[in-house]
Amino acid sequence: MTVRSAWLLPLTQTREDTRLTPVGTFAPESEMRTRDGVIAGGNPFAATSAGAMSLQIGVGRAQVQGTDAQGAYPVSVDAPTVLTFTDGEAQFARIDSVALRVYDQLFDQAGQNLATVEIIRGTGAATPTAPSMPSACLRLWDVTVPPGASAGTGGIPWSSALGDRRRFTSAYGGIIPRGYGLAFNGAYDGQYRDNGTGLERWNAAAKAWQAYPATPTRPMSTKQVTAAPLTTTGAFVDFTAAAWPRITFTVPPSGAVFVTVGGQVSNRSTSASTAWMTWRATGAYTEAHGALNGISAQASRVIASRRVYRDGLTPGGQITLIPGWNVSSNGGTDVFVQDGQLTVEFVQ
Incomplete structure (x- = not known):
């Protein structure tokens, strides 16, 4: 037969x-x-x-x-x-x-x-x-x-x-x-198919096939263009957008990101003198410049980076990160905040 x-x-x-x-x-x-x-x-x-x-x-x-x-x-x-x-x-x-x-x-x-x-x-x-x-x-x-x-x-x-x-x-x-x-809908939430290059999972709420695992979003990064002017002492100051471009990003579905700031900071004016490189956040999430996210040096020169984890953010929200600097004094040896880089990594 x-x-x-x-x-x-x-x-x-x-x-x-x-x-x-x-x-x-x-x-x-x-x-x-x-x-x-x-x-x-x-x-x-x-x-x-x-x-x-x-x-x-x-x-x-x-x-x-x-x-x-x-x-x-x-x-x-x-x-x-x-x-x-x-x-x-x-x-x-x-x-x-x-x-x-x-x-x-x-x-x-x-x-x-x-x-x-x-x-x-x-x-x-x-x-x-x-x-x-x-x-x-x-x-x-x-x-x-x-x-x-x-x-x-x-x-x-x-x-x-x-x-x-x-x-x-x-x-x-x-x-x-x-x-x-490939133009067909899934039958139930969580159904899988092979699209020829990878797996997709049916999201019933979105009524769409979505890459699985979710396609990683590449990190976003900006670099400092000019050194901090150091025209103010004893306070955190935003870099201008021209001196160090800001980063505006959309919060991923996980509601979590890593933020890393790194560069060179130095202040050897006195034994108590400090220099800071930091960032602050505005928009769907706010966070101030300060010790929770920055790198610093006291009476010394430091080349370092600081990576922090932020979760509980609102998925789909827009957040802008603004680099900043702070020096306690400016009149001695090796006072600078320079060579900075700010990076956002998206947690899937």
Whole structure:
């Protein structure tokens, strides 16, 4: 037998039918529907030329969904099947589709119980489109039949005529392999799929597929352009945006970031003299210049960095970081705040 289906022929399902058809595959698409599609493994239902107007479809397994009342039919093709296309139209090209189709006399008018691989013929047109699929039918390949194509005129140019339309499915909780088309919604929160370059997770609240794990956001960083002017003593002063550009960022979904400030600070005016390099935050979160985030030197020169963790921020909020400086005095040896760098790292 070439094409088998479980749960179709009354009282005649063989042990081989049960073993060869993917009975356990069940990826939900809605409350009562199964995501139909091809079962991955090797190159299922491969299409190869079998003649000028003939195409061979290889072995494979699949789920074919009918109406909600019908449910899904597990199907397997256990031997290659050759299909022959009718000649091309006189004037226009047409697109025919190769599909797995299940006939069930309890639900259709065909009067038979049968699983087949068959051609669903399209209509010739100046801009042809693939035909609509009947119920309980899974599209595998589209074939463009040129006008006037026949065995006597060279037939169908298989290298350019084939369009792969195989979409894949998986068991419940499994990762849906990439196949034809990514324009489909997930069925439940937390469903996974492979988009060809990585994993995506369905976010039901956002109604969107999102990269998993979330694509890391690159750190944002600015560098000090000019040294602190040191025109004020004993108070924290903002760098101008020209002297050291600010950073404005959007808080990630985690509500957490690392902020690092580093550079050189020095003040050896007296044994008690200090110099500071700091930052402050405004916007959706506020924090002042000071000992909680800065680096400092007292009666010495320091080259260092300080990395601090801030969480509990409002996701999606906008925050601006402003670098700052402070010197307690300016009249002695080696007084400067320079070579600064400010960096924000986003916690996923």
